[in-house]
Amino acid sequence: MRQRMELGDLLHQQHVDPSGLDPAPGRPTEREYFRRIHRMLPCTACGETAASTRVHNSPNHGPRWVDLCMPHMILTMKPAPRMPTTLEGILDDVREVAAEVGLTLRPISQEEWEETGRRAALRHGWRYRITISAPGQPTLDGVASDEETARERFAARVSKYEGTPGVRIVLVDLAERKTLDVWPDQP
Numbered sequence: 001m002r003q004r005m006e007l008g009d010l011l012h013q014q015h016v017d018p019s020g021l022d023p024a025p026g027r028p029t030e031r032e033y034f035r036r037i038h039r040m041l042p043c044t045a046c047g048e049t050a051a052s053t054r055v056h057n058s059p060n061h062g063p064r065w066v067d068l069c070m071p072h073m074i075l076t077m078k079p080a081p082r083m084p085t086t087l088e089g090i091l092d093d094v095r096e097v098a099a100e101v102g103l104t105l106r107p108i109s110q111e112e113w114e115e116t117g118r119r120a121a122l123r124h125g126w127r128y129r130i131t132i133s134a135p136g137q138p139t140l141d142g143v144a145s146d147e148e149t150a151r152e153r154f155a156a157r158v159s160k161y162e163g164t165p166g167v168r169i170v171l172v173d174l175a176e177r178k179t180l181d182v183w184p185d186q187p
Contacts, residue, residue: 007056007066007076014045021064024055036065043069118174127175130154135166147173151181158183 011018021044025032036053043050050067054076057063068076084090098105108116121129126143128150133139142157144150154171161167171181 004077004079005075007054008058010045010072010076011056011066016044018056018058018061018064021056021058021061021066023061024063024065026055026063028055036067041067043067043072045069045072118177121174127173128180129172129174130157131170131172132157132161133168133170134164147180154181154183 005013028036033053037050041050041053042048044066046069048069051070052073053065053067055063056066084093095105121127121143124143125145128144128147130142130144130150130153131139132141142153144153150171154169157169161169169183170179172179
């Protein structure tokens with residue numbers, strides 16, 4: 001896991017001249033933060049699309065906007081007091097809180113997880129699920145309440161991913177627990 005660093009150190013490491021950054025108010029309002037982040041600006045450190053924005057108080061240039069992509073935002077985040085910084089620490093905290101309120105934690109199977117998701121989707125009126133998967137990539141899901149919309153979305157995704165190696169798209173009727181369509185036809 002990468003060590004955390006101060007925002008000023010990141011700017012120095014990436015050779016960012018604070019004088020070239022947009023001036024910021026000393027104490028921006030929530031509205032000013034939202035306006036800035038919705039502009040989809042590039043990350044100050046790497047140029048990827050920014051996921052957050054902060055104000056850096058430069059000793060020589062005053063407050064300046066710094067826009068950060070997700071990895072650079074995480075790299076420069078300050079953990080909350082007593083906040084665990086490892087997965088093991090997070091799980092220890094969850095177990096402790098669960099014990100305090102009398103809950104028992106247990107692992108669930110993949111089948112239980114999928115059934116819980118199926119029931120939740122049906123409760124919200126989403127009868128059809130489209131799943132897009134590719135080796136080494138996160139699985140993406142989409143839902144629809146009617147079959148016509150589901151089939152249109154399925155076809156649109158097939159068009160979008162046609163020619164992409166390893167992509168598999170599946171359309172399922174959650175209420176009937178039935179696969180309606182698969183692309184490509186063979187796994």
